[in-house]
Structures are given as C-alpha cells and as structure tokens.
Amino acid sequence: MSTPALALEGLTRTFTRRRSAPRTALDAIDLVLPAGGVHGLLGPNGAGKTTLCRTVSTVLLPSAGRAAVLGHDVVADAAWVRREIGIVFGGDRGLYERLTAEENLHFWSAMHGLRGRAARRRSAELLERLGLAGRARERVETFSRGMKQRLHLARGLVADPSVLLLDEPTVGMDPVSAHDFRGLIGQLRSEGRTILLTTHDMAEAEAVCDTVTFVDRGRIVGAGTPSDVRRLLERGQRIRVYGIDASALAVLEEALVGAAPEDAVSLEYEEGAGSVLLTVTGGEETVAQVLMAIVQAGHTAITAAPLSLEEVYLGLLGAGDRGMQL
Numbered sequence: 523m524s525t526p527a528l529a530l531e532g533l534t535r536t537f538t539r540r541r542s543a544p545r546t547a548l549d550a551i552d553l554v555l556p557a558g559g560v561h562g563l564l565g566p567n568g569a570g571k572t573t574l575c576r577t578v579s580t581v582l583l584p585s586a587g588r589a590a591v592l593g594h595d596v597v598a599d600a601a602w603v604r605r606e607i608g609i610v611f612g613g614d615r616g617l618y619e620r621l622t623a624e625e626n627l628h629f630w631s632a633m634h635g636l637r638g639r640a641a642r643r644r645s646a647e648l649l650e651r652l653g654l655a656g657r658a659r660e661r662v663e664t665f666s667r668g669m670k671q672r673l674h675l676a677r678g679l680v681a682d683p684s685v686l687l688l689d690e691p692t693v694g695m696d697p698v699s700a701h702d703f704r705g706l707i708g709q710l711r712s713e714g715r716t717i718l719l720t721t722h723d724m725a726e727a728e729a730v731c732d733t734v735t736f737v738d739r740g741r742i743v744g745a746g747t748p749s750d751v752r753r754l755l756e757r758g759q760r761i762r763v764y765g766i767d768a769s770a771l772a773v774l775e776e777a778l779v780g781a782a783p784e785d786a787v788s789l790e791y792e793e794g795a796g797s798v799l800l801t802v803t804g805g806e807e808t809v810a811q812v813l814m815a816i817v818q819a820g821h822t823a824i825t826a827a828p829l830s831l832e833e834v835y836l837g838l839l840g841a842g843d844r845g846m847q848l
C-alpha cells in the first residue's frame with residue numbers, strides 16, 4: 523500500500539487549565555486516510571476537529587500517540603510537515619485586514635521563501651485562479667466572507683502543498699459562494715492533492731467527500747463513503763399518529779414496548795393537536811415494526827416522512843457511545 527496521506531495512532535490531546543479539570547479534545551484517535559481525494563471530518567461544535575487540524579499541522583503537540591503526514595511524524599519531522607501542508611481555517615483568523623489581497627499573498631509568499639519577482643508571479647497566479655484578480659489591490663476588510671475564504675485558500679496554496687487542511691472553510695458563506703468554493707475543492711482534488719475537510723454540514727460532506735469520518739467528543743463514532751452517508755439519510759422516519767387522547771396514548775406506549783429498541787424511538791405527545799410524533803432512528807425493519815405496533819393498537823390515521831439530515835446526524839452522534847458502525 524502506498525504511504526497514507528495521514529496516519530493517526532492513538533492520537534490524544536488534553537488541555538489542562540489551572541482551575542478546571544483537564545479536557546480531552548482528542549481521545550486516542552486511530553485514523554488512516556489514503557493519499558489523494560477529499561476526506562471529510564464531520565462533527566458538531568467541540569468535537570475536536572480544529573484540535574485535530576492544529577495537531578496535524580504541528581501547531582499543537584500531541585499529549586499522547588502519534589500523527590504522520592505522508593509518513594513524516596508531525597513532532598520529529600515538523601519542519602517537513604509544515605512545508606508539505608497548506609492550512610485554511612474558516613472565520614477571520616489569519617488574514618491581515620488592513621492590507622490588500624496582493625499584499626497578504628506577498629507576505630505569505632515571503633514566509634515560504636519566495637521573494638521579488640517569484641513572489642509577485644505566484645501571488646498573481648493565485649489571485650487569478652481564485653477569481654480575486656479584479657480586487658487584488660483592495661483591502662481585505664472590504665471583502666465579503668466568500669472572498670476572504672478564497673483568499674484564505676490562496677494563502678494555503680502558496681507553497682503548492684500536496685496535503686491541504688480545510689477547517690470549516692465554508693462556514694458563514696452564502697449558499698452560492700459555498701457552492702463555488704466546493705467547486706474549487708473539486709479542482710484541487712483533481713490535481714492529485716489530498717484534502718482533509720472539516721465540517722458540521724452533512725450535506726456538504728456528502729457533496730464533496732470521498733470518505734467521511736464522524737467525530738464526537740474527541741472520538742471517532744463512524745466512518746464510511748458518501749453512499750454510506752446517503753444510506754444514513756434514508757434511515758429512520760418521523761411518524762405522526764392522529765386522533766390520540768390520553769388513554770389512547772397509554773395504549774400506544776404499551777404497544778411500542780418491545781416493538782423496537784427503547785432508544786430507537788422518541789415520542790412527543792401534542793395534546794392540543796391530539797397527535798403523537800414518533801421519531802424512529804434505525805433501519806427499515808425497525809420502522810416497519812413500529813408501524814405494525816401502531817396499526818395493531820388500532821390507529822390508521824398515520825403520516826410518515828424521512829428524517830432530516832440534522833435528525834439522522836444527531837441520532838448517529840447519540841449512538842457514538844455504543845460504538846456505532848456505518
């Protein structure tokens with residue numbers, strides 16, 4: 523097998539602070555990602571995505587375990603790793619707002635050892651490529667979120683890295699800019715680069731990634747391909763049962779006991795509407811058993827709809843403690 527782009531072995535990062543208990547942001551992560559392609563790291567706020575990017579990019583030291591980029595250890599071979607990777611963080615960090623786009627890129631080119639004409643050529647190339655040539659001489663503070671993110675990406679590409687870490691790059695962008703930015707990610711992929719993309723947007727992961735790894739509370743809770751994600755989306759239903767009063771509710775609750783695992787069904791009684799909303803997470807079989815139990819309890823006024831991305835995602839994260847496999 524060729525050298526993986528990223529190999530994490532028991533990677534752990536704990537933050538210790540004087541007055542509070544230590545916080546484990548990465549908890550013994552094992553992960554191998556092949557060279558080439560877009561690899562998504564999906565997780566909610568606080569999952570550990572940024573800490574992982576910062577550790578892999580040598581900004582933070584691991585507390586335990588190891589991480590290697592293209593076979594080079596991020597601690598022992600930090601200088602090599604820094605040369606070989608590009609980092610793009612979402613949000614406002616890392617750009618000099620008072621400088622123009624061009625000045626920012628000249629600065630970052632200089633940081634990578636490019637001077638004079640070489641720096642100017644590289645900056646011009648990147649500004650052109652990222653659709654910013656027309657605004658090259660304007661201050662970054664006048665840019666939209668999408669333009670700033672494209673400039674961030676230009677900055678990440680200055681050293682022509684083979685591995686790019688994109689940490690929530692489309693956060694705060696309008697849908698059109700986010701769509702265009704995903705197009706750029708596709709282009710970078712087709713040039714043979716490896717892209718690690720963190721996001722909390724499941725649809726984004728499905729749209730651009732070759733593999734997705736779900737993280738929650740510093741641990742990996744699932745991994746698979748976008749078609750696994752698609753299957754997840756098709757999993758589970760929201761079922762509404764009408765014509766329910768308090769006594770019918772008790773009967774229905776009883777009928778559901780044993781029909782499906784307890785944590786696969788959540789029930790919300792809407793007294794005013796006289797209906798019950800059941801959120802069922804699980805495969806087709808679980809949904810079928812729940813529907814059967816409802817019908818057997820004497821109800822036929824039922825509607826069912828697939829779960830939203832958000833609901834499936836939360837269901838998956840909830841399953842993390844049980845060691846979920848996609």
Ligand SMILES: Nc1ncnc2c1ncn2[C@@H]1O[C@H](COP(=O)(O)OP(=O)(O)OP(=O)(O)O)[C@@H](O)[C@H]1O
Pocket residue numbers: 537545546547565566567568569570571572573574722
């Ligand atoms: N410098 C730090 N000092 C103390 N705790 C930290 C530090 N950086 C991160 N943490 C904690 O580590 C955990 C993981 O944070 P991290 O920023 O890596 O998550 P994330 O998945 O990137 O979330 P977000 O999407 O909100 O950026 C959180 O509980 C966070 O509070």
